[in-house]
Amino acid sequence: MESVDIKLENLVKTYMHQIKGRIAAVNGVSLTVEPGELLTLLGPSGCGKTTTMRMLAGFEEPDSGKVFIGSEDVTSQMANQRDIGFVFQNYALFPHLSVYENVAYGLKVRGYVKRDIKDRIVEALALVKLDGYEEQFPHQMSGGEQQRVALARAVVIKPKVLLLDEPLSNLDAKLRISTRGEIRNLQKSLSISTLYVTHDQEEAMAISDRIIVMDHGDIIQIGTAEELYYNPQTEFVAKFIGAINAVPAKIVSRGTESAVVEIEGKQFSVSNVTKKVRTGDNVDVLLRPEAIRLNEADSGTEITATVAERSFLGDRVDYTVESNSFRIKVSLYDSFGQLTFKCNQKVGVILDEKRMKILER
């Protein structure tokens, strides 16, 4: 089947809140999912990502705005007319039906004959590696298995659109990682246009073609994982995607697209400065923990600081270091003990100016 695109145009949904009055859950969201693409809505709880997806599914009626699947305007259609596959956070398996009957449900609704139903279920269950589970009931299965039944049930009808609402949040950490890989492979092999909702940035980065970061009902930034990580447009995105440090600095000179900043008496040249900052402004310099290195503070050219906290995480060691003007996180990927520092040890802090981003204060 040919993949189609999905378009949301200016969707608005408001709710009555008992204390705050009328609030916008989704505040004029427009987006496009390209044919065969996996697009993720990422944001903290209450940011409007689930409501947006539910409007696309037809579970919620938008106050205004339009929903297109392919070239068809489906805004006024009910969920059962939209040809979607939906995977719920709690899987929403039918508790009184066996795995076979759960997966068969959508096919029966569509009037398939028994023979075809059987063939497609066998195929779908093989796809999610659940062959042989046909007669089991949901309550007899583990969370991961239930999750895969939900997935099989959603894709067996070969929908135009696949919608996944935090599908991994009820699984334990290890299973989450393996399952997300399986979901991605399945989605790619079926080439279904997919919208994925999660609040887990790592999951979003691992699985998506593109990510949309949402907050308070608005889209904050759209981009690939790399774009969001290396080039966040706001502090919110920077903080939400990965860990980040905000180091206080002062602009000492300003070029057209560059600036020189001073941190603790040391100067750094930052390129790609788009913000309206002027010489003399106090700013925050954003820097990822892995863009910082530490040494023994012997050369005298580094900023000196003290190790306040240290956590050994196997593949890396995370430090919190403090100086007169900042307290930052540093991740050192060197777990073979070459470079380790103790708490309260004096260290030199080396900042990578190529990775600095300037933020107005």
Next chain:
Amino acid sequence: MSVIAAKSKKTDTLSNLVRDPALFISVIVVWAFLGLFVLFPIIKILIITFTEGGHFNLSGFIKILSKKYTMIAGWNSILLGALVGLCGTALGFFFAFTSVRANLPKWWSRLLDWAIILPLISPPFTMAITVIFSFGPRGLITHSLLGMDQFNVYGMWSTLFAETITYFPISYITLKGILGGIDPTVEDMAFSLGSSRWDVFRKVTLPLSTAGLANSFLLLFAASLADFATPLILAGNSFPLLPTEAFLQITGLFDMKGGSVLSFILLIPSLAVFFLQRYWVGRRNLVTITGKSGSQTKFKSVGNKTRYLFLSVCLLTVIFILYFYILLLFASLIKAFGADNTFTLTHYKVIFTRGRDVIKDTLIISISGMLLGGLYGVVVGYITAKKKFLSRRLMEIIAMVNYALPGTIVGIAYLITFNKSPFLLTGTALIIIICNVAKYGAYGIRSTVAILQQIHPGIEEASLSLGASSIYTFRRITVPLVLPGLFSGLGIVFIRSMTAISAAIFLVSLNWNLITVSILENMTELHLGVSAAFSVFVVVVVFAVITGISFCLKLLRQPGAMRMTSLFGA
């Protein structure tokens, strides 16, 4: 924008009605039913109370209100209600605490549950009858055992006693849920901070149960206020109460106005309690189910000595309750209670020959009521819990009104409303059936709503997302899952139809009579043996039905479907 949004919200609920024809028809039918059989009769009572010859006139109302007897009856009703509320809640809490906190062996708590369920499923005046058998002029205890001839059983104390024993199970069920809902780790925490058992009880357990206690008090208060049969048998002339006075006004004096006025007076505290219970206490439950309560810790709040003390008191009460039922059975199997203790089956012969029509009538009425009431409960429960439409909240409230009102009021209201065309229903079985459906169908609504709340909304959405229509979803997903709710709803409507009397007594006729009414008639005519035999028959039938339904529930329970924990889940 907010204006547009507000508008769209309103049109949302309206457009749902237009878009979904099945919903539209259900809403119309339910409203027609509620309008005709809930609102119209109450309005009729108000009209009769406050008008004279078609005009608004308070003089008749004031005249009856200012009668000394009315005042006394009103005061007595409230006093008795409060006392039953207090005593029943205390006894219920004691039982619930023992059952939940004393680490009983399983069979022990089973025994408690079964003994306690007896008063709940018996005709409401069974206890009153056995009190007469025990403490009456020819009573087993007062006359035969203690040789007292002048003992007067009638009055407030015996009524209080019978009502407390009859209704404390309601309190037990309510409080058992509350106490069981307190995470034992909360009490463990208090122990770990150095509290004694008494301190834990006083400062943790009791405060956490306050809302439950208040709720139980109100439920019992309402039950006592509504109770009609117990005072009719036990209260006597010296202790008039509102429901019995209203009954006597109508059946004794054929004074519809007097009956209406007394009903209206009774209506006020009943509605007050209903709304208080629903909108105030109901929302103040401190036991919130948050976080994970996977801990397997045992309750340590009852010491060993206290435990045995509690157990003995409970056991004694249970023995007492069982004694009453054995006495009932005994009375049904002897020639003349208090005079001739020769074994006989005559009374059973009587109920199965002369009483055959009554039994047949009762079963026909109860079974039709059960089927209609079950359907009504599921439809109203489903649309009010799951669908969004204009007037949904109002429907929710109105559907509960007849359930909340004392049966006496409902009975009188039906009597005065449906005695002339175009709504001439007096003398038919239909009027009794409808009365039961409108009153006890509420149990079906509640059990449907309870089970629907356990079904995650995602499950129905999942069905929709797979392309199923809302009717297909309802048939294939919702119905199989709410079936246990439907069955327990059916069971309760049947039981209540079999045992109720307070409304039905105004609606029975020569053509259609009920067992409960016959029991009462036989009591007043001093055919104690026949009364007892009828009562035993009702208890046995009800027990059989409960067992049958529990069996069906087990059989019908879909794999993985929710369990309906109790037929009488509070």
